[in-house]
Amino acid sequence: MSTGNDLRVTVEADGGSRGNPGPAGYGAVVLDSSGDVLLERCGALGATTNNVAEYQGLIAGLRAAAELGASRVDVRMDSKLVVEQMSGRWQIKNPGLRPLAAEAATLVAGFQAVTFDWIPRERNKLADALANQAMDEAAGKPVRDRIEPERTASAGGSGASKAGAGGSGAGKAGASGSSASRSGVSGSGTTPKAAPRSWAPPSLDAATRLILVRHGETSLTKQGRYSGRGDVPLCDEGEAQAMAAAGRVAGISRDVAAVVSSPLQRCTRTAELIAAEQGNIPVTVIPDLIECDFGDWEGLTFGEVKERWPDELDRWLDSTSVAPPNGESFKAVSKRIRGVLATLQSAYPSSVVVVVSHVSPIKLILQDALAASDLFLHRLFLDAAGVSTVDLWPDGGIAVRSVNETAHLR
Known part of the structure; x- marks a missing residue:
């Protein structure tokens, strides 16, 4: 959101999964100019990939910055993929990441200015710790100095921690029910997209x-x-x-x-x-x-x-x-x-x-x-x-x- 003030904050975000895909979680912190923590966000994601979790961490951090009324945001992440894709230098080839990138881009458009910088993982410890905390709590493990995880659109399911990079979140279908033809458009993005049209019963794989x-x-x-x-x-x-x-x-x-x-x-x-x-x-x-x-x-x-x-x-x-x-x-x-x-x-x-x-x-x-x-x-x-x-x-x-x-x- 563009505001009359000129609050500049730093967002550090992270996410990961155990298994890739596997139980996953995200974490994000918003810092002021002196490095003090203004807001923290974390949550479990169920079974998905590292890259999906990293994007969820970015989205949570941008939302938190918007809640504070920030006008300018410096994003720091140890995910080279997310930083390069959000900076427009790398294409988003994985279709599962495109809706998340679009959601992040919509949030970015609400600020006066947003920058993206890659940092080594050892400099992203706060966000990494929050992601691990969310995963451990979801797995029922005891957590010291508990920080309440955010329960938002990206929260839910069982948690996980950082492990490697890359991969797709799609897996075998677990849904049940009678078959039906798929057609029309998808409501899963900011703009509905065309889909294959068929009268054949659809497979539930990845649905x-x-x-x-x-x-x-x-x-x-x-x-x-x-x-x-x-x-x-x-x-x-x-x-x-x-x-x-x-x-x-x-x-x-x-x-x-x-x-x-x-x-x-x-x-x-x-x-x-x-x-x-x-x-x-x-x-x-x-x-x-x-x-x-x-x-x-x-x-x-x-x-x-x-x-x-x-x-x-x-x-x-x-x-x-x-x-x-x-x-x-x-x-x-x-x-x-x-x-x-x-x-x-x-x-x-x-x-x-x-x-x-x-x-x-x-x-x-x-x-x-x-x-x-x-x-x-x-x-x-x-x-x-x-x-x-x-x-x-x-x-x-x-x-x-x-x-x-x-x-x-x-």
Whole structure:
């Protein structure tokens, strides 16, 4: 973000895996001009490669610098590959790294200036130690002087430590389910990309299966009111719906690698019940999975909004670039959701991930997956605790397996 101040910081980032691919983790620190630590970030990534972990460390460090309002960032890493690729001197040949590089480039564009410098590994000890800590904690090893790992889009699964370089994060498929043809576009990058079109049943090799779950019912859901950033809890019926959704998710897969959730309690509670059904696996909160900000319309019905803001409502319905008064546009929501999907697909190849979110984010994921027009957003209805399933491939292929399943709610 470009700001009026001129805060200059240094980001040191690292990441690695045990096995390459194998259990992986990342770490990043933000330093001021005197070398004092301003922020630390670390997290586990499940099974992936060193290079993916290194990019995740860079992304976490850039996000932390943005949180501090920095205008200029000096990035230091011991990954020659990441430094040279982000500097534009090396091509990004590995398709699994391209979405991560694109996400990092989007963050870079938000600062006035960013430089990239390679440093020897012995000069990157802080970030390396954080990456190791995240991996060790995920593996259940005791950690001294514990630093709380960041639980973001790139966190989750079991951890790892630095080991060598290179490699692809793709592996054999662990997802299950009936086959479907893949076509259309991928929502895993900032711009959807074309994918091979075929009626043939696709192989699940390297596919990431997303089980999309809308949270259970709340008091506002019952009344048909705009419910965006307001942190309302599940009602009793919503609790029952969430438990039923947990059973449906278990019916799709008993081998879920991660459960990720919007930070709002109606989602985190739904996610907790799903995670409990999977053997009490951790729930990772991802801030960007939050609902659209409906601004001045929060808590109102459609009729109330139409009566008070008729012109603004018409413009909002006509364009995804228009936001409610003091709110957020669907276009802005789509941008952050695509970033989440890119991170999940890179972090969990050949895995099943449950995504617990809200109407707008899930609709936008399905819109991209089906290559649908913007009219789709106003024609698709998603029930509370409804379940949808989408498979993503590294080559951009997508298979939409189901949309808004509700049989488990009857």
